Amino acid sequence: METILLTVPAGPRGTGIVSLVLGGLGSRLDLPIDRVDELALAAEAVGASVVGDSLELEVTVLTDRLTVKIGPLGEGATTDRRVLEPLVDGVTASSDAGAGWMELELARGVQG
Amino acid sequence: MMEVTERRAHIDLLEAYRLNHDRASRDRLVEELMPLVRALARRYAGRGEPVEDLVQVGAIGLIKAIDRFDLERGVELSTYAVPTIVGEIRRHFRDRSWSVHVPRRMKELSLRVSRLVDELSSELGRAPTVAEIAAAADVEEEDVIEALETARAHTPTSLSTPVDASGELTLIDLIGEEEGGYEALERGSVVRTGLEGLEERERRIIVLRFLNGMTQSEIATELGISQMHVSRLLRRALAAMHGRLDDGEGVPV
Numbered sequence: 001m002e003t004i005l006l007t008v009p010a011g012p013r014g015t016g017i018v019s020l021v022l023g024g025l026g027s028r029l030d031l032p033i034d035r036v037d038e039l040a041l042a043a044e045a046v047g048a049s050v051v052g053d054s055l056e057l058e059v060t061v062l063t064d065r066l067t068v069k070i071g072p073l074g075e076g077a078t079t080d081r082r083v084l085e086p087l088v089d090g091v092t093a094s095s096d097a098g099a100g101w102m103e104l105e106l107a108r109g110v111q112g
Numbered sequence: 113m114m115e116v117t118e119r120r121a122h123i124d125l126l127e128a129y130r131l132n133h134d135r136a137s138r139d140r141l142v143e144e145l146m147p148l149v150r151a152l153a154r155r156y157a158g159r160g161e162p163v164e165d166l167v168q169v170g171a172i173g174l175i176k177a178i179d180r181f182d183l184e185r186g187v188e189l190s191t192y193a194v195p196t197i198v199g200e201i202r203r204h205f206r207d208r209s210w211s212v213h214v215p216r217r218m219k220e221l222s223l224r225v226s227r228l229v230d231e232l233s234s235e236l237g238r239a240p241t242v243a244e245i246a247a248a249a250d251v252e253e254e255d256v257i258e259a260l261e262t263a264r265a266h267t268p269t270s271l272s273t274p275v276d277a278s279g280e281l282t283l284i285d286l287i288g289e290e291e292g293g294y295e296a297l298e299r300g301s302v303v304r305t306g307l308e309g310l311e312e313r314e315r316r317i318i319v320l321r322f323l324n325g326m327t328q329s330e331i332a333t334e335l336g337i338s339q340m341h342v343s344r345l346l347r348r349a350l351a352a353m354h355g356r357l358d359d360g361e362g363v364p365v
Contacts, residue, residue, distance in 0.1 A: 016261075019261065020257070020261055023242075023257045023260060023261065024254075024257055026242065027241070027242035027243065027253050027256070027257055030241045030242075030243055031241060032238055032239035032240060032241055033229065033239050033240060033241065033242060033245070033260065034233075034239035034327060034328045034329060034339065034343075035239070037260075037328070037343050038328070041343070041346060041347060041350065044347065044350075045350050048351070083322065083350065086321065086322050086325065
């Protein structure tokens with residue numbers, strides 16, 4: 001298992017960095033670019049609901065999948081899970097210390 | 113105004129092409145409609161691209177229009193073909209326009225990568241990996257990642273952006289109308305709230321991806337645009353949806 005922790009400014013500049021990191025990781029894991037692109041797209045969509053000045057990202061690389069946890073999200077953040085679900089292989093919402101977090105999951109393997 | 117005999121001749125040629133797979137009939141149609149392509153290409157003269165190149169890409173649009181034209185539509189083939197021809201010409205320009213300053217080397221690599229993505233997707237039956245693109249382009253993987261990010265910074269184009277000088281034709285006109293997805297949308301209401309926030313004509317790409325379950329590559333083929341362009345349009349549409357949902361009309365997580 002490998003973990004990547006990243007704190008970037010909230011907003012388009014920060015989500016751009018997130019996309020770049022996920023792109024690099026996807027390349028190293030040999031994932032098809034459209035799957036990585038849609039993971040980045042989902043991460044950007046969630047990232048747009050972050051409250052405060054910073055976006056926090058935790059990427060965990062497991063043997064069969066990678067997970068991307070993003071937050072902190074405000075109460076009642078409005079990224080519709082049903083929009084995210086077609087883009088990735090799993091979406092889990094959680095709350096921690098009064099803030100919401102969204103975890104996106106992508107199965108590894110070329111065909112996904 | 114088109115002569116009735118000319119219109120009849122076009123219909124006859126189309127029927128011969130459709131029913132008998134007579135490619136010579138299609139070639140005749142292309143020849144007959146090339147003056148229209150040239151006229152449309154000349155509208156875009158003096159914008160940095162040779163007119164002959166514009167005529168060539170316009171001709172591709174004409175062939176697409178002939179292939180897609182529905183004889184039951186009740187409109188002239190030439191009328192139907194105009195947005196498709198103009199769309200190809202605009203795409204040609206779009207592939208050469210950038211919203212941010214990008215070094216020339218990276219622009220060229222990004223265009224090359226964008227084309228390789230489509231070629232490799234078609235060859236492999238799935239989207240390629242960065243390593244596969246790097247091997248095909250004979251560059252380092254890091255260069256491909258940078259080129260892909262550069263492509264995303266490329267001017268996003270709205271489906272409702274006018275694609276002709278009059279401003280009456282839009283990219284969505286290239287896409288056509290017939291699509292069962294809207295009914296599915298009405299039935300399922302899956303992302304209806306968010307979609308209501310989009311312009312009517314921007315919905316289709318979302319419908320194809322989220323309701324019809326098509327991949328970006330499949331949508332690209334369906335709409336006759338590149339996979340990278342589908343990616344940009346999806347980003348734009350999702351951002352617009354997010355704005356709408358943020359107005360308090362969304363479904364909370």
